[in-house]
Amino acid sequence: LRNISNKTINSSTKLLPAWNQIVADFQLPLKKIPCDVRTHWNLTFDVINMALQYKTALNSF
Structure with missing residues (x-):
């Protein structure tokens, strides 16, 4: 996700x-x-939270 x-x-x-x-x-x-x-742990949480919401889009990206 970071990359x-x-x-x-x-x-x-x-x-x-x-x-x-x-x-x-x-x-x-x-x-x-x-x-x-x-x-910054709160940014890591934001990335993970966004990844869960956009899971289908990230899988096809």
């Missing part, structure tokens, strides 16, 4: 539009993957 979030946030040319399309295909609200910082 996916960092790659998606830092890539505006290929990965971010692909993520937006997959989210739209599954009719989920558009939401960026939060950036995970190892030393």
